[in-house]
Structure formats: structure tokens, C-alpha cells
Amino acid sequence: MSEITLADEAATIALGAALAACLQHGDAVCLWGPLGAGKSTLARALIRALTHPGQEVPSPTFTLVQTYETDGFPIAHFDLYRLKTADEAFELGLDDAIEDGVVLIEWPERLAGRLPSNRLDIEIEMAGEGRLARLHPRGSFEGRALGV
Ligand SMILES: Nc1ncnc2c1ncn2[C@@H]1O[C@H](COP(=O)(O)OP(=O)(O)O)[C@@H](O)[C@H]1O
Ligand SMILES: [Mg+2]
Incomplete structure (x- = not known):
């Protein structure tokens, strides 16, 4: 886990x-945090x-x-x-979008735990005037250089 002050x-x-x-084909980035966090x-x-x-x-x-x-893969912003x-997320094509390319997901809470396995969880919290981000790499993200 890495913590980054924003x-x-x-x-x-x-x-x-x-x-x-x-980012690589098949990746998901899940953006967690309250309204106004900066997702x-x-x-x-x-x-x-x-x-x-x-x-x-x-904003979708x-x-x-x-x-x-x-240039590489399609990117779907949910x-x-x-x-x-x-279920509605999967009806919208979440699985296909991951298979086709990369997905960014705001409000992953709505998936009720049915989260993509290869994902970078980014939790953003309010910190005074700024924000604090916590990065949790899961699945194929583990051990990957994130460049941050
Ligand atoms: N690190 C930061 N510090 C302070 N304000 C920020 C930061 N990152 C984003 N913001 C501001 O927060 C507000 C809400 O951002 P937004 O991306 O719409 O949040 P969310 O999608 O999480 O609801 C915007 O006005 C944005 O400029
Ligand atoms: Mg938003």
C-alpha cells in the first residue's frame, strides 16, 4: 500500500x-471516496x-x-x-469492458464486493484543504511499478 498526499x-x-x-489491457482502477474527493x-x-x-x-x-x-486499448469510465x-453494472457491460481494455470505476461500492480481480484500488479521503490517496494493488497490479 502506498500513501500519497495530494x-x-x-x-x-x-x-x-x-x-x-x-495500465495494461484487462486492468481496472477503482476510485473510492466521498462526493467531492476528486475521483x-x-x-x-x-x-x-x-x-x-x-x-x-x-462525468458519466x-x-x-x-x-x-x-492508441493501446479502449478505456471505459464508469x-x-x-x-x-x-447486476446493473454487468448489464452495462463491465465484464466486456475489462476484457476489451481498461476500466475506471467511480463508486465501486455499488458492485457489492463483486470487484474485478486485477485492480488498483485508490481510496481518496479529505485531508484539510487537500486529499490523501491510498493505493492498494490487487491481482496483476501486485508488484507492478506504478510510476508514482
Ligand atoms: N487534491 C485536491 N485537493 C483539493 N481539491 C481537489 C483535489 N483534487 C480534486 N479537487 C477538487 O475537488 C472537487 C471535486 O472533484 P471531483 O473530481 O468532481 O470529485 P468526485 O468525482 O470524487 O465527486 C473539484 O473541484 C476538484 O477540483
Ligand atoms: Mg465524480
């Missing part, structure tokens, strides 16, 4: 951009690093999932906040 929004963006370089900020930075800096990355609060093409049951 003093400001720029630090959250830098973390997202750095992590982008270590979407991190996801947006990560997606921009893999697409282009001007990429529009709307209503669409639930938004997919992007990159926001499960509005889900009622974990």
Missing part, C-alpha cells in the same frame, strides 16, 4: 497522468493522458459509462453512483 487539484491530476503509463478529476487526467490533453471527459453520472479509444443493484 495537496491540491494539480496533484490529483499529476497522479492520474502518472498512473496512465502503467472524476483523477479519472479525467488519466483519460487525457491516454487520449489527448483536450479530450472532453464528462447519467450515462453511467463513457468509452474512449486510445460512474456507478446511481446504480440500484450490482
